[in-house]
Amino acid sequence: MLFELSGAQWQTALFFQTEGFSTAMMHPHTEVRFINAAIGYGVFATQLIPKGTIIWILDEHDQAFDESYPATLDPVQRRCFLKYSYRDERGFYILCGDIARFVNHSFHSSCIATPYKFELASRDIHPGDELTDDYGYFNLDKPFYCFPELGTARTKVMPDDILHYYPEWDRQAADAMRLFNKVEQPLKHLIDHKFMAKVTAIAAGDAKMDSILACYYDRTATLTAVS
Numbered sequence: 001m002l003f004e005l006s007g008a009q010w011q012t013a014l015f016f017q018t019e020g021f022s023t024a025m026m027h028p029h030t031e032v033r034f035i036n037a038a039i040g041y042g043v044f045a046t047q048l049i050p051k052g053t054i055i056w057i058l059d060e061h062d063q064a065f066d067e068s069y070p071a072t073l074d075p076v077q078r079r080c081f082l083k084y085s086y087r088d089e090r091g092f093y094i095l096c097g098d099i100a101r102f103v104n105h106s107f108h109s110s111c112i113a114t115p116y117k118f119e120l121a122s123r124d125i126h127p128g129d130e131l132t133d134d135y136g137y138f139n140l141d142k143p144f145y146c147f148p149e150l151g152t153a154r155t156k157v158m159p160d161d162i163l164h165y166y167p168e169w170d171r172q173a174a175d176a177m178r179l180f181n182k183v184e185q186p187l188k189h190l191i192d193h194k195f196m197a198k199v200t201a202i203a204a205g206d207a208k209m210d211s212i213l214a215c216y217y218d219r220t221a222t223l224t225a226v227s
Contacts, residue, residue: 025059026098028186030131041102042130049125052179054187055111057118061097069093086138091217105144106132107152112172113137115214116195118187120176136161137169139217162216174209177202 029047034040049055065085070078070093084101085093095101103111109132112122125131135144135157144157162169180203191199201207 025057025061025187025190026100027053027055030055030099032099032102035104035130039104042104042132043099043102045125045127045129045131047127049121049131050179050183051121051124052176052183053121054118054185054191055121055125055131056098056100056103057187057190058094058192059190063095063097064088065093065095067091067093082141086135087141087217088139089215089217091139091219103131103133105135105146105157106130107134107146107149107154108132109134112169112176113212113215114173114177115210115212116199117192120173120180122172122176134161134165134169136165137212137215139215159219162213166211166213166216169212170209173212177209178205 026043027045027049029045029049030043031046032041033044035042067087070081073081081093081095085095088094110121110123110125110129111119111131111133113119113133119133139162140157140159142159146154146156148155158164180199198207198210202209
């Protein structure tokens, strides 16, 4: 669904959503916490979230904006908008209406995206653990330089990372899905009906999971420069 908001309306909406820190369609056992001045806020587990659990799902709280929309904002609004949004496979900017926009990046992320508009816990996430994503599957507009992490040679996220790392992300997602029917799923009822039959079959072992490549936004056809 595409919501047409003016810059002032969008800024007001973001303010109230941020102030409220609504979990919306993040897993109910999560909350926003301040980390430090360099990183800012992050999302943390308040109870055990087992591997294979849906931790976030796209829903009507999340707003989709055409790729031309950032150009209509003033520089301050545009910088904030781009910071808290990601791009889907169509090139639309998705601004989450929940605390998902405070989920930080990690090359060893505790969550993994799927082609079915939800994310899974890629390992057990214990109380006090931070929920993280690899920003590589979010179709960034430009490189994102990261804090160094042990165990990886990667130092930045690139717009085309999905094309290079999808085999590992596919493996992680498929491994998490093996536990889908063995853990509580408080967000399962929100799965888009067009994906439900496929997800049910995958969880039962009767179908193969689609690749995260389905989430890739191919800029070779239409590329809009965003400054």
